[in-house]
Amino acid sequence: MQPLAEFCAHGGRVAAAARAFGGGDWIDLSTGIAPWAYPHGDFHLGRLPEPGELAALEAAAADAFGVAHPAQVVAVPGTDLALRLLAVVLGAERPAVVRPGYAGHAAAWSEGRSVAALADPGDADLLVLASPANPDGRVTPPDQLRALSGRMTVVVDEAYADPAPGLCGEASDRLIVLRSFGKFYGLPGVRLGFVIAGPRVAGALRHLLGDWPVSLPAITLGTAAYRDAGWRAEQAERIETVGVLLDFALSRLERVGAAPLFRLVRTADAHGLFRHLCNHAILTRPFTDRNDTLRIGLPVDGLALTRLTHALSEYPR
Numbered sequence: 001m002q003p004l005a006e007f008c009a010h011g012g013r014v015a016a017a018a019r020a021f022g023g024g025d026w027i028d029l030s031t032g033i034a035p036w037a038y039p040h041g042d043f044h045l046g047r048l049p050e051p052g053e054l055a056a057l058e059a060a061a062a063d064a065f066g067v068a069h070p071a072q073v074v075a076v077p078g079t080d081l082a083l084r085l086l087a088v089v090l091g092a093e094r095p096a097v098v099r100p101g102y103a104g105h106a107a108a109w110s111e112g113r114s115v116a117a118l119a120d121p122g123d124a125d126l127l128v129l130a131s132p133a134n135p136d137g138r139v140t141p142p143d144q145l146r147a148l149s150g151r152m153t154v155v156v157d158e159a160y161a162d163p164a165p166g167l168c169g170e171a172s173d174r175l176i177v178l179r180s181f182g183k184f185y186g187l188p189g190v191r192l193g194f195v196i197a198g199p200r201v202a203g204a205l206r207h208l209l210g211d212w213p214v215s216l217p218a219i220t221l222g223t224a225a226y227r228d229a230g231w232r233a234e235q236a237e238r239i240e241t242v243g244v245l246l247d248f249a250l251s252r253l254e255r256v257g258a259a260p261l262f263r264l265v266r267t268a269d270a271h272g273l274f275r276h277l278c279n280h281a282i283l284t285r286p287f288t289d290r291n292d293t294l295r296i297g298l299p300v301d302g303l304a305l306t307r308l309t310h311a312l313s314e315y316p317r
Contacts, residue, residue, distance in 0.1 A: 004271055008288040009103070011297075012188075017283045024281035027304045028297075031285075032134065032160065032262040035300035036238055037186035038225045043217040051211070057219045060226035061194050065168035065179060072171060072196055074205045075214050075222070079159060079178045079193035082205075083108035083128075086176065086195065089204045090153055092126035100290075102134045102157060118144060121152070130157040131166075135287070135295045136257030136264050142167055149175040159183055159193075160259045163236050173198030181218075183261060184235065185225050192218040236260075242298045242305075249309045250296065252317065262297045270294040273315055280311035 006016050011030035018026060054075060062070040076082040087095075087108045095112035097105045105128045106114070112128070118140060121127050127148060131140040137160070145167060148154050155176045158166045162184035171177045177196040182188035192214055195205055206213075214222075225231070239260045247255070250265055257264030267273050270293050274286040285295040299305040 004274065004286050005288065007274070007283075008286050011283075011285045011295075014283055017278055021275075021278040021281075026281045026283060027299065027307060028283050029285075029299065029308070030283045030295075030297065031188070032259070032295065032297050033183050033188050034186040034235065034239060034261060035298055035304075036235065038221065038228075038231065038235075040187065040221055043220060045216065047216070048212055049214070049216045049219050053216070053219050053223070054214070057214075057223045057226075058194075060223045061179070064163075064226040064232070065194075065196065066165035067168050067171065067196055072198065072202055074195045074197070074202050074209070075219075076193050076195055076205070076209065077214050077218070078182075078191040079157065079180050079195075080104045082178055082193055082195050083155075083157075085205060085208055086155060086201075089201060089208070090126060090155075090176075092124075092153065094122075094124050095126040095128065096121050096124035098127065098129035098133075100133070100135065101128075101130050102159075105130070105157065118148065121148070124152055126153040126155065128155045128157070130159065132158075132160040132259040133257075134160065134259075135262070135285070135293070137259030137262070138257065142170075145175065146170070160261060163232050168196045171196035171198070173200045176201060181222055181225070185221075186235075187221065190218045190221055191215075192222050239298065245305055246296070246298060249305060249312065252312060256293065262295050264293055264295050266292050267294065267317075268292065276315050277308075277311055280307065280314075282308055282311055 007013055014026050014028050058073045059070040062073045083104050095109040096115045097112045099114040153174050157178045159180035168177050179194045181192035253265040256266045271286055271291055277284055
């Protein structure tokens with residue numbers, strides 16, 4: 001039987017799935033990334049980004065996030081790297097990572113202990129969590145995070161919060177917020193994210209990142225996308241509409257979690273369902289330590305939704 005460790009580590013392993021289960025026209029529902037990408041074209045790569053262009057990107061992002069001071073918004077080449085840099089900058093002695101959650105949190109703070117609930121962070125001086133969480137989509141009440149930041153540093157990963165403002169407008173050196181560009185805008189390969197923080201943390205990050213933290217294509221695309229309020233509203237409507245259709249397709253399964261870009265379902269043998277869908281060239285996201293749950297992202301169109309519905313109808317309950 002095909003080992004699933006590679007598919008449990010991260011989504012998006014379509015090439016590996018094709019090698020393991022055979023070729024075909026694969027549908028990738030494993031990543032929790034919007035299947036509709038912001039329009040993009042050719043880019044001029046013959047020069048370095050200008051400082052003013054980077055500043056314009058951060059200002060556009062600040063406006064989209066509801067942040068009054070663009071200096072608080074630091075562009076990074078993906079929030080996964082930002083997590084590792086924050087671990088260096090913040091230098092916590094007793095970090096804690098809320099689980100279950102994104103694997104990158106535990107990787108960045110590998111010496112930290114895991115906590116299952118925010119109600120009992122113990123003597124931690126730093127807490128890392130996602131809201132909405134991955135993989136179950138739970139949202140932590142903002143009041144609870146504000147209260148926690150009064151006695152420890154709180155790092156809130158809002159990768160799945162767009163287009164809502166979340167806590168960005170309240171970010172400080174004690175309440176640090178991360179945002180991802182690629183998930184909502186459907187362009188994960190751009191490798192663009194943001195850290196929203198107070199002046200001390202923002203300044204330390206800028207020092208570590210240097211003069212060219214992100215590429216010129218990332219700056220160009222990001223600036224245009226964050227200024228495009230009309231497209232952002234259309235994307236939010238697409239996500240909501242297809243989410244309703246996905247819920248209907250998954251009605252034979254128990255839904256135990258949800259975020260706008262994915263659903264988490266429970267079934268007796270989630271790894272068996274994962275393999276069954278792979279045999280229909282549909283890639284989803286299994287978990288090593290949770291053999292009863294499977295995460296499923298949004299299909300791009302009616303054909304993909306029909307294929308998923310048909311494959312699920314053939315799976316014995």
